[in-house]
Amino acid sequence: MSGAYASPQLYLEEQARWRSAEIAFWIAALLPFVFFKAYLSLASQIAITALFALSLDLILGYAGIVSLGHAAFFGIGAYAAGLLGKHGWGEPLSGLVIAAAAAALVGFAASFIVARFRHLALIMITLGMGLLLHEAANSASGLTGGADGLQGIKMWPLFGVFKFDLYGVTAYTYSLVVLFLMFLVARRLIHSPFGLSLRGIRENPLRMPAIGASSEAHIRKIYTIAAAIAGVAGALLAQTTSTVSLEVLGFQRSADVLVILILGGAGRLYGGILGAIIYMVARDQFSGLNPQYWYFWIGLLLIAVVMFLPNGILGGMAKLISSWRHRTS
Amino acid sequence: MIGSIFGVLFDGFAYGMLLFLLSVGLSVTLGMMNFVNLAHCSFAMLGGYVTVTLMSRYGWPFLATLPAAFVAAAAVSVVLERVLYRRLYRASDLDQCLLTIGIVFVSIAIAAYVYGTVQQPVQPPAYLQGSLEVLGVNFAVYRLFLVGTALAVTVILVGALEYTRFGAQVRAAVDNQRMARGLGINVEGAFAVTFALGSGLAGLGGALASPMIGLDPSFAFAYLIYVLIVVSVGGLASIGGSFAAAALLGISDMAGKYYVPELGAFLIYLVMVGLLMWRPSGLFGKR
Numbered sequence: 001m002s003g004a005y006a007s008p009q010l011y012l013e014e015q016a017r018w019r020s021a022e023i024a025f026w027i028a029a030l031l032p033f034v035f036f037k038a039y040l041s042l043a044s045q046i047a048i049t050a051l052f053a054l055s056l057d058l059i060l061g062y063a064g065i066v067s068l069g070h071a072a073f074f075g076i077g078a079y080a081a082g083l084l085g086k087h088g089w090g091e092p093l094s095g096l097v098i099a100a101a102a103a104a105l106v107g108f109a110a111s112f113i114v115a116r117f118r119h120l121a122l123i124m125i126t127l128g129m130g131l132l133l134h135e136a137a138n139s140a141s142g143l144t145g146g147a148d149g150l151q152g153i154k155m156w157p158l159f160g161v162f163k164f165d166l167y168g169v170t171a172y173t174y175s176l177v178v179l180f181l182m183f184l185v186a187r188r189l190i191h192s193p194f195g196l197s198l199r200g201i202r203e204n205p206l207r208m209p210a211i212g213a214s215s216e217a218h219i220r221k222i223y224t225i226a227a228a229i230a231g232v233a234g235a236l237l238a239q240t241t242s243t244v245s246l247e248v249l250g251f252q253r254s255a256d257v258l259v260i261l262i263l264g265g266a267g268r269l270y271g272g273i274l275g276a277i278i279y280m281v282a283r284d285q286f287s288g289l290n291p292q293y294w295y296f297w298i299g300l301l302l303i304a305v306v307m308f309l310p311n312g313i314l315g316g317m318a319k320l321i322s323s324w325r326h327r328t329s
Numbered sequence: 330m331i332g333s334i335f336g337v338l339f340d341g342f343a344y345g346m347l348l349f350l351l352s353v354g355l356s357v358t359l360g361m362m363n364f365v366n367l368a369h370c371s372f373a374m375l376g377g378y379v380t381v382t383l384m385s386r387y388g389w390p391f392l393a394t395l396p397a398a399f400v401a402a403a404a405v406s407v408v409l410e411r412v413l414y415r416r417l418y419r420a421s422d423l424d425q426c427l428l429t430i431g432i433v434f435v436s437i438a439i440a441a442y443v444y445g446t447v448q449q450p451v452q453p454p455a456y457l458q459g460s461l462e463v464l465g466v467n468f469a470v471y472r473l474f475l476v477g478t479a480l481a482v483t484v485i486l487v488g489a490l491e492y493t494r495f496g497a498q499v500r501a502a503v504d505n506q507r508m509a510r511g512l513g514i515n516v517e518g519a520f521a522v523t524f525a526l527g528s529g530l531a532g533l534g535g536a537l538a539s540p541m542i543g544l545d546p547s548f549a550f551a552y553l554i555y556v557l558i559v560v561s562v563g564g565l566a567s568i569g570g571s572f573a574a575a576a577l578l579g580i581s582d583m584a585g586k587y588y589v590p591e592l593g594a595f596l597i598y599l600v601m602v603g604l605l606m607w608r609p610s611g612l613f614g615k616r
Contacts, residue, residue: 066423113606119422120365121609124561128602131554135595251554255430262427293442299434303413306428 008193016191025270029176033169039284040168046280047175048236053261053272054179054186055229060258061267062190063222064202065114066123068254069130070230072110073103075137075249077231079144082244085153092158092239096178099235100228107227111220118205127251134249149245153238164240171240178236179273182229187269189225198222202267259302265312274314336467337587338580343472345579346479347538349572352556353482354530360565361503362523364414365422367429369531369556371436371549372402376532377539378440381449391454395536402532403525410524418520433549440546449544475537479572482530487568499523558601564611574612 005011032043052074059065080099089095110129117125137144144150157163162170189195197213205215238244247253256279264275279298286294309316355369376398383389383397409432417425453471460469490496501509502519510516535548542552555578563574578597585596604612 060423066426068426117605117609120359120561120565121605123365123422123426124557125602125605127554127557128598128605132595132598132602135592135598139591139595251550258427259430293438295434296438296442299431299436299438302427302431302434306424306431307413307416310424 008196012191012193012196016187022270026180029180032172037167040172042280042284044168044172044175044240045237046276047172047179048233048240049257049260049280050273050276051175051179051182051236052230052233052257053264053276054183054269055226055233056257056261057266057269057272058186058189058222058226058229060261061271062195062202063198063219064205065219065223067114067126068123068251068258069126069128069133070226070257071249071251071253072130072133073107073227073230074234074237074253074257075133076103076106077234078238078244078248079137079150079234080231081235082150082153082238083143085155085239085242086150088154090154090156092155092174095239096232096235099238100231103231103234104224104228107231108220108224110227111223114223115216115219127254130249130251130254134246134251137249138246144244144246147246149243150238151243153242153244155239155242164242168240175236175240178232182232183269183273186229189222190269194218194221199267259298262312263301263305265314265316268312268314268318271312271314275312278313337584339468340472341580341583342576343469343475343579344583345576346476347534347541348555348559348579349479349575350475350482350534350537351531351552352534352559352575353486353568353571354527354534355556356560356563356565356568356571357486357527357530358524359560360567360571361499362418362520362527363503363565364418364524365425365429366414366527367426367553367557368432368436368549369528370535370551370553371433372406372528372531373535373538373552374436374440374544374546374548375405376402376535377451377544377548378444378449379532380536380539381444381451381544384451391452391457395533398532398536399529400532402535403529406528407521407525410521414524415517415520433553437546437549440549444546446546449539451540451544453540471540475541478537482533483568483572486530490568495519495522555597558597560611562601562604562611564608564613567611567613570611570613 005014029047032040036043052070055073056067056070059067059070077099080102081095084090084095084098113125113129114122138146141147155164158170158174162173164170190198197208197218200208200213201215201218208215208218234248237248260275260279261272262275263278264273265271282297283294286297305312311318351370351373354372355366358364358366358369379398379401380391380394383394384391389397413428413432417428453474457471457474460467461473462468490499498509498514499519499522501512502514502516503523506516509519535544538552559571559575559578562578563570563572578600581600582594582597585592589596
């Protein structure tokens with residue numbers, strides 16, 4: 001952080017200013033409609049994964065809560081939306097809201113546990129809660145379909161007009177719009193005094209209460225919000241693909257989203273989105289290979305990022321740009 | 330009925346000892362050195378594959394492959410420690426987690442490339458097969474062997490760490506690096522040796538476990554969760570704690586599978602989350 005600001009207000013306002021690169025990015029997100037029509041389903045998957053990574057970024061990147069069980073909320077959202085669709089209520093938007101509420105409710109309950117722990121105990125507890133939910137969904141096969149997944153989900157057209165087509169035009173439009181709206185919410189949160197205090201908690205959880213900002217209350221709030229957003233991402237997946245498999249709750253999904261976020265750059269709004277694009281496109285391109293070998297490259301990339309790019313690809317790029325500017329000026 | 334309860338207790342205890350053998354190395358690396366080493370089971374998997382290769386391709390006897398598994402895992406871990414781990418001793422939990430998850434991914438891919446994704450058959454020698462019957466209860470010989478090995482490892486390890494000069498140096502280096510360095514202890518060396526010891530034990534555990542639980546590339550993830558549960562529930566840096574936690578876990582898992590199979594692994598995870606919420610630093614943890 002360089003440069004002094006007259007007041008925190010000014011600092012936050014400066015941070016919240018829309019930059020040209022951001023506007024260019026969101027315009028570029030429309031390109032698949034024109035150039036990559038065959039890849040619209042993939043694009044919608046990317047948007048959903050990006051939203052999931054964004055929700056993890058809120059707790060991990062900004063509040064410093066390491067979670068190895070974040071897929072729990074993704075899965076709750078997916079099952080909530082899927083069950084609604086299966087049992088006769090296929091209206092997408094209200095399904096999204098209900099899924100978010102369900103995930104938020106569980107997230108709120110879990111946040112009381114999460115806020116009390118740090119370090120290894122926290123990692124193990126989030127991991128354990130994720131596994132618990134996975135096992136519970138597996139056992140309750142009457143409700144969730146167990147290992148066979150939830151089938152027979154019937155989605156109604158969006159606004160009663162736009163059907164979910166085979167090419168994914170509606171799916172991508174829907175996912176992208178929801179991603180953008182959620183992104184706006186996250187962006188507003190991060191650039192508020194609340195967001196600033198979250199970063200304070202990440203840097204020093206003992207000092208924040210000393211200056212009058214209770215860590216636990218803040219962590220509970222952001223954890224609930226992140227759970228709701230993860231639930232929305234899960235619901236989007238269920239609605240756009242009309243299936244829910246047990247894998248939405250799996251450890252693999254929690255690990256994948258962590259990898260995606262770290263690759264892109266945690267603690268940066270666009271980190272999860274960039275990570276999702278790189279990860280999903282690479283996986284799509286290499287899917288001809290055995291998935292086991294695909295993980296070789298992901299593992300290598302992860303090691304390289306931890307070793308050489310502590311702030312992810314986005315952090316590395318920001319450093320490169322700032323050093324380049326420094327040299328030219 | 331009594332016989333079946335004893336049978337479940339014994340099988341559970343033997344399974345717990347298997348988990349203990351797999352995880353005791355982690356209670357050294359994670360517990361003493363504070364490194365969140367999620368790649369622990371990759372070293373165990375390496376040990377398992379060393380045993381498989383030596384037995385099937387070179388015709389070594391099973392028992393002779395066990396030290397080889399220890400040495401191979403320790404040797405590979407020293408290389409990784411010098412190149413990668415060493416740089417992250419002071420890094421955050423998250424960075425350590427990520428680095429080691431990366432190593433797990435790579436190790437799974439390599440194992441799948443070399444050995445394929447099929448289960449590797451490991452047959453213990455004839456004198457370790459079969460079972461003994463005492464008072465109407467069947468004791469599988471291999472399980473008795475596991476229990477005996479686990480007890481021997483515990484005694485040797487506790488003895489080495491608590492009562493030898495080297496053990497004292499390691500504990501000093503881990504507790505207070507600067508002070509230890511000031512006293513002329515080779516801290517770097519102590520760390521490297523400790524790490525090799527932990528990973529070598531993982532290799533040994535993997536080799537011993539493979540006849541019972543099978544060996545395929547997913548081993549590195551499948552048992553990671555159990556191993557982490559044992560170490561975090563038992564308490565970091567507490568070998569006795571790991572022993573107790575492993576026995577508890579093994580028995581409750583076996584009893585759960587036997588009496589309430591529909592619950593699956595649910596019970597184990599519930600016990601873990603509950604115990605950790607009650608005592609975040611583990612049953613026998615000091616910190």
